[in-house]
Amino acid sequence: MENVLIAGAGPTGLALALWLTKFGIQVRIVDKSAGPGETSRAMVVQARTLELYRQLGLAGPVVAAAHLNPALNLWTRGQHRARVDLADAGAGLTPYPFIAVYPQDQHERLLIEHLAAMGVNVERNTELMAFGESKDGVAVRLKLPDGSEQAVTVAYLAGCDGARSTVRHQLGTGFEGGTYQQVFYVADVEADGLAPADELHVALDSGDFALLLPYGKEGRKRLIGTVRDERAEKADTLTFDDVRQDAIGRLGLQVHRVHWFSTYRVHHRVAEAFRRGRIFLLGDAAHIHSPAGGQGMNTGILDANNLAWKLADVIHARAPARLLDSYALERQAFARRLVATTDRVFTLATSEGHIADFIKTHILPTFVSLASSLDEARGFLFRTVSQTMLHYRDSPLSEGRAGEVHGGDRLPWVRGAAGDNFGPLDSGAWQVHVYGTATEALTAWCERHRLPLHVLAWTPAHHEAGFARDALYLLRPDGYVALADPQGAVEALERYFRSQGCVWAQPVA
Structure with a gap:
């Protein structure tokens, strides 16, 4: 079977x-x-x-083939209102601090x-x-x-x-759930006329929405937007020539070739x-x-x-x-x-109406412009969309806290002179990390039970990332912390394995 x-x-x-x-x-x-x-x-x-x-x-092949966008531009009614530089928003947080x-x-x-x-x-x-x-x-x-x-x-x-x-x-x-009332289109195009050409652009207008993502070579771009008025009733028969958006027209975008075009509803x-x-x-x-x-x-x-x-x-x-x-x-x-x-x-x-238009064309651009100048705001935006702030603290698999790191948190990333602490995670195996010094008892226990133990020399960067010195962090195969024990105690590991009914650590015969 x-x-x-x-x-x-x-x-x-x-x-x-x-x-x-x-x-x-x-x-x-x-x-x-x-x-x-x-x-x-x-x-x-x-x-x-x-x-x-x-x-x-x-990861390497994807990054090599992807278009890495350093910034997002916000436009309203044809006017450039804000630019959010994402090039360093994830710096120090992940080995991949960009949008691919x-x-x-x-x-x-x-x-x-x-x-x-x-x-x-x-x-x-x-x-x-x-x-x-x-x-x-x-x-x-x-x-x-x-x-x-x-x-x-x-x-x-x-x-x-x-x-x-x-x-x-x-x-x-x-x-x-439900279905949004708007009909949307997606098109793969060759276009120019909008600068910077290698950055993301979001355009908002009265009820209009358009998103332009550059990728690849020869001016290739992915264009996503809304289908307005009576045309939405015959969306299945539309072509790109039928789409006439205020949001696009006011940007001065020149589309030279359409490789494919489709309409759809969003649920x-x-x-x-x-x-x-x-x-x-x-x-x-x-x-x-x-x-x-x-x-x-x-x-x-x-x-x-x-x-x-x-x-x-x-x-x-x-x-x-x-x-x-x-x-x-x-x-x-x-x-x-x-x-x-x-x-x-x-x-x-995508909402319409006077109140929605005012929020999109006045309040939102002001907020985004202000946030774009604040490192903390840009970092929060990156953590949110990158899913690096996702945690499982409420999971039955998550226990303890050591420093600022809780059971259920994604392991904080720290880069060192000889590599980063994510390197051991490539094995996809359960493992223990200690930042500082592991006790002899913990070292012997992990060796006896064939549980990989990685001890990394303590640095100020580990403190900044939220780790506690000499604490024990038991990691799941997906890089989330299963158990955090500030004492680095063997007894904490044993209790965890017992409570979970698992044999992730196998005693040597």
Whole structure:
């Protein structure tokens, strides 16, 4: 019996397959499409995604291929009102202190290539038709490329099959939320006339919204905006020539070529349950929201990472099945907060009326202009959109506090002369970090139980990052702190493992 069947080969499903394969889990990934997408709406790869991609050897290739945008420009009624320089907003916070614009279609091809290099190929034109769960596994019926059907049994089923998820529908899980009234378009264009040409531009007008993201070469840009008035009623038949936005026209943007154009509606929904027994929902199958902040694809990839190491620990008998409950608890709570946040931002950006216009054209630009001059404000903006401030402090897997670092926090990043403290995380293994000096008892215990221990010489930078000297930090495979103990005590580790019922630390025979 295969370990995990993944339905859906978008970024979420591909990332899940990559991490599971890295952790030694046998996977099968199917998709009903004939090939990877040729167009994409998702454009931004956030810093937290890149941090986790280091485990897979993907961070370097993504950064090398991406367009790194140093600033965001805000325009209202054709006037430049604010510029937020993001080039150093994340400095000292992450190895990737920038916004990486990397279209989803290129992103998917990169993931497919790396997965194939690991010996796993996507099974195309293969559709999940039905499934049923038993105590020992999930019986799945697949429709193969030749039209025949195949019955297989797997230990777990992961629904990464998008907003119209077959897995979610057959589970009967609610998908509460709504749909924005506006119709939006997305276009891949070659354009110029707007400076600086290599930066992000957001234009707000009376009810209008436009976002321009440069990427690649030859003036290639991704343009996203609203479809106004009666044209929205015939959105399915529109072409780019039919779009006449005040927000674009007043910018002086000259579009020379349109490579592709599409219209769509934006939804904001979160699944009622992310897990039912041996079946899981991830990515757009579990949550969809506005494109504000470039969060959607990144959130799905983080879903995949969160679930992958937990499935691996359970399948390898290092943890009880109840560990899988924490996937839904951690990721669903974040998805609900994210949907609520992006909904407020998106509603403001696209709303119409005198009050909304006044806020967008007067109050918002003044606020953004002021905030752009404050390092703390720019840092907060970067931490928010990059998902580096995401934490799981309320998770049943999180315990303790040492210094300013709590159980459930992302491990603070510190760069040293010989590398950074994220280097050991590349293994994707449970491990202990001590900044300063580890006790002999802790060193002996970790050696005896084959739990990797990394002791880093104390520096002022560790204090600035919030660490406590000589404290013990037990890290999960995803780089979040599971346990923080200021005394660096072996007893704290033993109590933690006992309470979780896990054997992540294996005594040497």
